[in-house]
Amino acid sequence: MxxxxxxxxxxxxxxxxxxxxxxxxxxxxxxxxxxxxxxxxxxxxxxxxxxxxxxxxxxxxxxxxxxxxxxxxxxxxxxxxxxxxxxxxxxxxxxxxxxxxxxxxxxxxxxxxxxxxxxxxxxxxxxxxxxxxxxxxxxxQGAPPDAPAADEPVHDEELDRLSAREQEVMRLIARGYTYKEVASELFISIKTVETHVSSVLRKLQLSNRNELTLWASDRHIV
Missing domain, CATH: 3.40.50.2300 (Response regulator)
Structure with missing residues (x-):
């Protein structure tokens, strides 16, 4: 039943x-x-x-x-x-x-x-x-509404350069997702993932995904 x-x-x-x-x-x-x-x-x-x-x-x-x-x-x-x-x-x-x-x-x-x-x-x-x-x-419990959690970064101008979609792609790539896995997770094409990753690296002035992972880890956003 x-x-x-x-x-x-x-x-x-x-x-x-x-x-x-x-x-x-x-x-x-x-x-x-x-x-x-x-x-x-x-x-x-x-x-x-x-x-x-x-x-x-x-x-x-x-x-x-x-x-x-x-x-x-x-x-x-x-x-x-x-x-x-x-x-x-x-x-x-x-x-x-x-x-x-x-x-x-x-x-x-x-x-x-x-x-x-x-x-x-x-x-x-x-x-x-x-x-x-x-x-x-x-x-x-009374923390200032805009205060980040203890393990969260403060306002980050570099992060603000990225669009909402670029931030989604960045977090998944930084967590070790493959381009194919990111595409499946976000329901976009692999080519679109590649375009977003290239844009993220350019905006953050990074060379590769390893540097991106370190950048995201330092800011506690993955």
């Missing part, structure tokens, strides 16, 4: 990668009522306001992702947002939580854990990966 314990929760999915979005929806459909999906700011806001979902699973690296949260929340006050990201940087999660998201998980999450996380958020709980829980707890 099919498990129907989650079917009352109404879920919307916002992600600009069509194949990833379709895969997530296929994973969630047996457990939740999928009431909408979108890939950009305008259509996401319209969809959220129209459907009033219980939970929006939001890829925070959709261009204008923070804008989606900020502009739709006043018109869908009962909707909770669960952020989904390729990054597990405390700096990234801090900005998203301050914008109003109730939880934050990475795209390495298993289907089972994603279902459980959405269920928890729909019931009013906050959900974070264990690595980020300490940072979030410190923030809620």
């Amino acid at each position: 099919e498990d129907t314990t989650h079917t009352q929760a109404r879920i919307a999915v916002v992600d600009d990668h069509e194949m990833f979005r379709a895969g997530v929806i296929a994973t969630l459909q047996p457990y939740f009522d999928i009431v909408g999906q979108a890939a950009d700011v305008e259509s996401s806001i319209d969809m959220i306001v129209a459907t009033q979902p219980d939970v929006v699973l939001l890829d925070v690296h959709v261009p204008g992702g923070a804008e989606i949260l900020a502009k739709s929340h006043p018109h869908a006050p009962r909707t909770a947002f669960l952020a989904l990201s390729v990054s597990d940087s405390a700096q990234d999660v801090g900005s998203v939580i301050r914008a109003g998201a109730r939880g934050y998980v990475t795209k390495t999450i298993t289907g089972h854990d994603l279902i459980h996380s959405i269920e928890q958020v729909s019931e009013g709980y906050a959900v974070f990966s264990p690595k980020l829980a300490g940072f979030v707890l410190s923030a809620f």
Whole structure:
């Protein structure tokens, strides 16, 4: 008999990668009522306001992702947002939580854990990966909202030179992912990965991926 314990929760999915979005929806459909999906700011806001979902699973690296949260929340006050990201940087999660998201998980999450996380958020709980829980707890205990975690870098002008997508690629490459693995993780072509890596190395004035790994490790962003 099919498990129907989650079917009352109404879920919307916002992600600009069509194949990833379709895969997530296929994973969630047996457990939740999928009431909408979108890939950009305008259509996401319209969809959220129209459907009033219980939970929006939001890829925070959709261009204008923070804008989606900020502009739709006043018109869908009962909707909770669960952020989904390729990054597990405390700096990234801090900005998203301050914008109003109730939880934050990475795209390495298993289907089972994603279902459980959405269920928890729909019931009013906050959900974070264990690595980020300490940072979030410190923030809620009174640390300055813009203060980095103890093992996180301060504002970095070099990092700011990179676009959001370049930062995603940089973190994966620095963690030892191959170009093919990065392409699969981000649902982009290997050629696009190569282009981003070349741009990252040029902007950071580095020569190769080994130097990139050391650069990222020194800043505690991998």
